[in-house]
Amino acid sequence: MKKLFGYLLAMIGFIGMFLSSAAGQKMVPFTSKFPKLYILVPSLILVGLGIIALIITGKGGGRGGKARQSDKEVPIYKGEGKKRRIVGYKAED
Numbered sequence: 001m002k003k004l005f006g007y008l009l010a011m012i013g014f015i016g017m018f019l020s021s022a023a024g025q026k027m028v029p030f031t032s033k034f035p036k037l038y039i040l041v042p043s044l045i046l047v048g049l050g051i052i053a054l055i056i057t058g059k060g061g062g063r064g065g066k067a068r069q070s071d072k073e074v075p076i077y078k079g080e081g082k083k084r085r086i087v088g089y090k091a092e093d
Contacts, residue, residue: 010050016043
């Protein structure tokens with residue numbers, strides 16, 4: 001839901017870029033009344049803002065995709081030293 005705004009801005013920008021093209025002006029005749037730059041420049045700005053919004057909202061909480069655990073769980077390790085790895089979690093009493 002957070003990324004919807006960025007996708008919406010970028011999609012409106014891409015539609016505007018299409019309308020400023022030759023094929024778009026043939027399909028939608030009222031756009032031929034305006035110079036191409038009046039439609040193209042705001043469209044490029046909208047696409048840029050949409051991409052920036054997607055980049056900003058795409059950053060997570062810094063967990064790197066790891067599973068979150070509750071505060072009441074303690075990890076169970078297997079191995080020793082640098083070869084130690086987490087094999088599960090148990091509830092802390």
